[in-house]
Amino acid sequence: MTNDLKQLTSLLQAHDPASHVCADPIALSATLDDIIGNPTRTPQTAKRHWSRRQLLTLIPVTAVLAGAAVVLPIVMRPSDVGPITLGPAKALAFAKNGDYIDIRIADPDADPRRYREDFASHGLNVDLQMEPSSPSLVGTMISISSPGKETNYRTDGFEIKDEHGSEWVKRIEGTDCGNMWCMAGVSIPVNLRSPVEIIFGRAARPGERYEIAGDPTAHGEILEGVDLENQTVAEVKRILQQRNGTIESYLEAPPEPFPSAGWDYTEHVLQPISVLDSWYVHEAFGGHNKKSVRLVVASWPR
């Protein structure tokens, strides 16, 4: 550091406006309780996280289901549960785990009827939908819900609530989807009462558009490994060009630190001509094919 800079920093250190500031232990404890003990914050955020992407990515199914994609089954053997057995239709892998059954996908390209057969053979009322997804989501479970019931995301799974009480479906970790959340599988109570619908990502067939796009910086995606934080639009354009990627659309960043639950990016599409290269990329969503992304941008850094 130069002499001038050293003196300036010394001067600033001597005039630190917060040198007398100490955290109040009571306030500190209350703040910690509010963060960790708050029962609504995480679920709300997680739910919004998903629904936001759902709004972006779910489009009417128009794809023709022809031509089988070659996808290797993903079956991981957990160390602390019973042996894995394939269902009669060999679409799902089941493992008894106490009062729960761990379920993973054995054949990501199976006919949906085969999944229903396997679930039914275990007495489970589960409907599995397969959606063409971008690479980081293939082979993962992306969403879980219960028709007509409230489903809340919790740190260790999902709470399905109705007037009779709650049932819990646990997550099985082991996936890396960047800032999307996804699961390697689910653990369902043996005596599950509620019907459950699960959305599972499968590989898109040739020419088929993604129904669900993942984090474009996640493994296998077009911007894999790129840290977009505070990158300018020009920088991201350059990186995309190097990787033969394209920008499907620009979306306006929300004005607040955290977008309200009602913030719908599809209502805030910007004309490309109005987006300057000097603007900042706040976030990126995958596009409808492997090479395209949607950029959330603003004139200010995130």
Add this chain to the structure above:
Amino acid sequence: MRDEAGFTSMFQKHYESVLRYAWRRVGPADAADVAAETFKVAWEKYDRVPQDQPLPWLYTTARNLTLNLIRRDNRRDALADLLVEDLTRHGTEEDHAATIAARQAAFAALSTLSDGDRELILLMSWEGLDLRQAAEVVGCSRSTAAMRLHRIRGRLRHLLGEESQPITDRQPSFGRSVI
């Protein structure tokens, strides 16, 4: 599943640093809110917080929150008010006029820097970060930060006069507003 014990430990260890960071940028009224919000974000994204050195990540988040707050309220940076207040509080008769003027000139020079350049200096002065960590917080590479420092030095020289004269020995700079 997130590590509640690990987060609690990080919170207890670094909350005060983040509180002070916020206090220095937005003043006492909003500092606690910014600090709390910073750790809420950290809790939500705990798997992305570097476990070995979380402070730069926390400062980055706090910085984004303070920038949003300042922009949202369309208000000027509270830093100016804080420094003026500090000068008033400390700049009493025991100080030589030249020293007071030197402070004023230095803070005036600081105020002419761009937000990013100024933040770089403040992070290294007040938060005690090294160049690499400060660069991480303002969102640039270490080499870019080094280049910025070089540019800042040139700017300081230009604003404060001759290179050979250290800023603390400067004569009063009449007519230059403080911040």
